Amino acid sequence: MTSAPSDAPRRPVLLTVDDDPGVSRAIARDLRRQYGEDYRVVRAESGSEALEALRELASRGESVAVLLADQRMPGMSGVEFLEQAMDLFPRARRVLLTAYADTDAAITAINTVDLDHYLLKPWSPPEELLYPVVEELLATWRASGDAPVDIIRVIGHRWSARSHEVREFLARNGVPYQWIGADDPDGARLLEACGAAATDVPVVLTPGGEPMVSPSVTELADRVGLPTNPATDFYDVVIVGGGPAGLGAAVYAASEGLRTVIVERQATGGQAGQSSRIENYLGFPDGVSGAALTDRARRQAVRFGAEIVTTREVVGLEVVGARRGVRFADGSCLQAHCLVLATGVQYRLLGADGVEQFVGNGVYYGAALTEAADCSGEVVYVVGGANSAGQAAVYLSRFAARVVLVVRAESLVSSMSHYLIEQIAGIDTIEVRTRTAVSGAGGDGHLERVTLRNLDSGELTESPASHLFVFIGAQPLTEWMDGVLSRDERGFVLAGADLMHEGRRPDGWEPKRDPWPLETSVPGIFAAGDVRSTSVKRVASAVGEGALAVTLVHQYLERL
Missing domain, CATH: 3.50.50.60 (FAD/NAD(P)-binding domain)
Incomplete structure (x- = not known):
């Protein structure tokens, strides 16, 4: 354990614990560089060592502002350490260090230790990934006194389909929440306080304490700050679907200066985003969770300027002159020069009795x-x-x-x-x-x-x-394209060479060229990823097709 000399000023402590010496030294170094003048950084390489340090600090009457603990430590996990640390320093803000985004571990920690944040390793550059988190926690610690940090709370029944829907929506959109059983004493007390009955679940309590009784996902998205409406009504490219293909297209389109929006029905990531571990994706030798991969891609797309609009269901296509548009269930329409359809697939229904x-x-x-x-x-x-x-x-x-x-x-x-x-x-x-x-x-x-x-x-x-x-198995959600785009007998979208019949272009094809790869039966509308007929059903392939679709969008725009 490293600490300051005994005669050092009693500055508040930032304590880190990680069993990897290299990681432990790295985070302590980064914290000292930024906060060394106002805070004392103490590091430990095991949960027991860190608890010993906290007991010593408590005996001397010192204060601890932030605790940063690695989750995967032998002998004592990060959650177990933070749970015990709460008894010594209940005001300290708590951060869980994870190698990859683990939504389940984070939510478990929120319920167990009132977790404030989970931080992905590595956090390079710290100016973007570490310091903003610590700054916010320090501000909370300085300002809130003994008041707990408010988070979203979901009160419901374990075997409630609507409760499951709300939990799944929040988790897949990366919104931390605390789950409280309606039959638990705390759940019953909260339901009574907000005038709701046990049959009203799920009840969602916002950080401000306002109850939402059995909210729709759109109401929930609005309340937690997820965009549900596009900023304008015309873009260079509208991407329908936020799975690997859609996110790949958004990253390349936005990074190349195209006005880009993703329209997603529920949450970014698609089926890949629900995967607990993807181990054959290039560049991740130790594997990566679908949530982690999705979160990185989403943040990357947003950083380049792409918009992501959630909980909007597309019910139709509109082709008027050079404009291509999508029609929403509420009757509104969003138009663009080009469309990239990356709606992916859904699992087939089981069809067994009673399921x-x-x-x-x-x-x-x-x-x-x-x-x-x-x-x-x-x-x-x-x-x-x-x-x-x-x-x-x-x-x-x-x-x-x-x-x-x-x-x-x-x-x-x-x-x-x-x-x-x-x-x-x-x-x-x-x-x-x-x-x-x-x-x-x-x-x-x-x-x-x-x-x-x-x-x-x-x-x-x-x-x-x-x-x-x-x-x-998988089936595409393409009924809303009926009458506009050509599809195969299973409903997958035909594109590129699949549209050609014995060397002839498809009926109604106007350009004096063959359809480009990924281009559908309507010029300027492209299909990428699993929704495309004959596509390779792999995450890497979907990301590649999303990138290729943007290259073709550029070619199309140059000819307008």
């Missing part, structure tokens, strides 16, 4: 990482044989007593990456059942059991289950 009545209260399409902590000690089922299902099974095995991966095929080899198959084989609590399908689900108010069918023998087996996560 749909439990969607949001035991059955989830996609990862639903907000539910992972509730799987502790439970038996959960994951349906699907591709990478997304495998990643979910690996992640859920950290919480659940047992994870059953249900696969229709004879093996995982044809649909899942080799590295993921090897991981699953090495986890004792994951069971893979091949040639098996879910044929039914049951329960009283929430999922309690599933019925499995052996596809070879037809034998049915009923088993207890608290959670069922479904990843069974």
